[in-house]
Amino acid sequence: MLRVGLVLPAGFNVLTYSTVATFETVNLISGEELYNISLLSELGGPVANSFGCITNTEPLDAGPFDTLLVGSGVCCTQPSPALAAFLQEASRKTRRIASMCLSAFVLAEAGILDGRRATTHWAWAQELQVRFPKVKVEMDRIFIADGPVWSSAGMTAVVDMALGLVERDLGADLARATAKMMVVHHRRAGGQSQHSAMLELDAKSDRVQDALAFARKNLRGPLTVERLAEAARLSPRQFTRVFRLETGQSPARAIENLRLEAARYMLEQGRLPIEEIARETGFGDRERMRRSFLRSYGQTPQAIRNVSHPLAQL
The missing domain is CATH 3.40.50.880 (Class I glutamine amidotransferase (GATase) domain)
Known part of the structure; x- marks a missing residue:
């Protein structure tokens, strides 16, 4: 005890x-x-x-x-x-x-x-x-x-x-x-960010929320404005205008933030190879994900993993 x-x-x-x-x-x-x-x-x-x-x-x-x-x-x-x-x-x-x-x-x-x-x-x-x-x-x-x-x-x-x-x-x-x-939706790793990309987007309408939910479930594949607009049941032009009005971001930037958040969580929570995480979250390859991490976090994916799992060897 x-x-x-x-x-x-x-x-x-x-x-x-x-x-x-x-x-x-x-x-x-x-x-x-x-x-x-x-x-x-x-x-x-x-x-x-x-x-x-x-x-x-x-x-x-x-x-x-x-x-x-x-x-x-x-x-x-x-x-x-x-x-x-x-x-x-x-x-x-x-x-x-x-x-x-x-x-x-x-x-x-x-x-x-x-x-x-x-x-x-x-x-x-x-x-x-x-x-x-x-x-x-x-x-x-x-x-x-x-x-x-x-x-x-x-x-x-x-x-x-x-x-x-x-x-x-x-x-x-x-x-x-x-x-x-305890009905905890998922147990967050210690190194995970205190901020949520979905929370910061704060979409008001059901249609934009539906598009974001679709995006989170399909990060691995291409998420074009056309696909997102279809999920929102809007034309691409209407969707882009409404999305930016409600979230203050372009669809492309919002999707990148969702991919970053998902990739960071996977880096901190487990030990999948970085190349596989890049594929699973839609970055496609390790170098593209690395550039996105440096631009948004000022750190590489490997550096973030090392903080959460100092002994992890890839």
Whole structure:
């Protein structure tokens, strides 16, 4: 049994509970208590969340713990001297310590992130880097594991990190089963972008949404304006005009972004050869995909894969 301590700051974001739900689901699936969860606060006792609801907690010295998670408030806060000292000691005694969303600022204040890679919610990542220049902030990651120190982006990314912890502890099969039980659409790799190409397109009409759905299902093949217009039940001229009006992008640029997102996910999630990923996502060949990655991300596909799978050999 692995003991997990979850530190709850006053006014913590209610999504912090989702990590507890992840470990609880593991126990449910396995039929045994693989994880024992303790809810903690600096003084113990009742702690109000961002909704104003009360959670009863134990004091910080309720350990020892295998893993210590630090919950996130809805704004950046500075840890008290007592909490900072506790976290510093915990970072030496526990197997791993992890921040959720804005609690990266708490670990950074305690010096735990110095010299390490870390992430946080995209809206505060730049501030984290400015305030803590010793931290290697990666602004567009879902979660990062740098040795025994983990950190996640904001909101639902804490579920992805919790599933990553489960996979590291108990294997990929149980992590996948947990994600399935939780009806997580797909378990995102830590290196995946915090942004979604489909979300940013934000098409308003059903016809343009139908064309985008068709494109995502058929990235491997040619996606001409004529094919997309047919899926949208519009003429090519009408489709191009409506598409640009609704999304602010040309169809060609939108399709390239969808291909980039799909290729990046495949690079980070698995170990298919880069040539095969280029074919599966419609780039056709490795060099064309490489040029597109450099233009959009400033990195090659191989560089992005190396960050997610340092030991992967192609």
